[in-house]
């Protein structure tokens with residue numbers, strides 16, 4: 620469990636006092652919030668049914684960022700028990716909360732989880748035209764593996780990125 624005491628943007632405390640933000644594993648009760656956040660995902664979106672399956676799957680881990688009782692971001696990790704390769708399947712932050720380090724916090728949680736499950740590498744696909752996400756991943760140490768043309772429903776290209784994770788097994 621990752622927990623951070625945060626002040627409001629700009630350094631001023633919210634409501635005259637600090638509030639807690641938590642990165643935690645998603646629970647079935649988060650389903651509606653996960654589906655609502657997915658509206659802000661560019662391109663192919665995960666359905667309610669997909670999230671329900673992911674929440675029950677032994678090879679998936681869904682993480683959420685929660686602040687003041689509100690889920691403002693989520694990340695989905697896929698990691699099969701017999702594989703050393705993990706995949707970041709989805710990452711989204713509510714637009715009202717962009718630029719506050721929420722994606723970075725979720726990414727850290729996902730990397731720790733992948734390492735804890737014995738994975739050595741974390742991979743992902745990102746739209747080639749998604750500049751904010753590319754910057755995030757580049758800054759987090761991901762490297763370009765290859766371009767995949769006609770990857771998304773609208774025929775846009777994807778970039779496959781990867782980074783090593785320090786396995787703790």
Ligand SMILES: CC(C)(COP(=O)(O)OP(=O)(O)OC[C@H]1O[C@@H](n2cnc3c(N)ncnc32)[C@H](O)[C@@H]1OP(=O)(O)O)[C@@H](O)C(=O)NCCC(=O)NCCS
Pocket residue numbers: 659660661710711712713716717718719720721722723724744745746749750751752754755756758
């Ligand atoms: C991409 C996304 C997840 C980033 O979330 P975020 O919480 O705003 O990102 P963070 O605040 O953690 O930013 C971490 C780093 O990412 C980069 N970054 C994030 N947003 C950026 C932007 N709009 N422009 C340039 N760089 C950006 C920066 O390097 C930033 O570090 P810095 O602030 O120290 O410079 C968010 O924009 C989003 O949800 N987009 C829609 C969904 C999506 O595209 N998901 C990724 C699919 S693979």
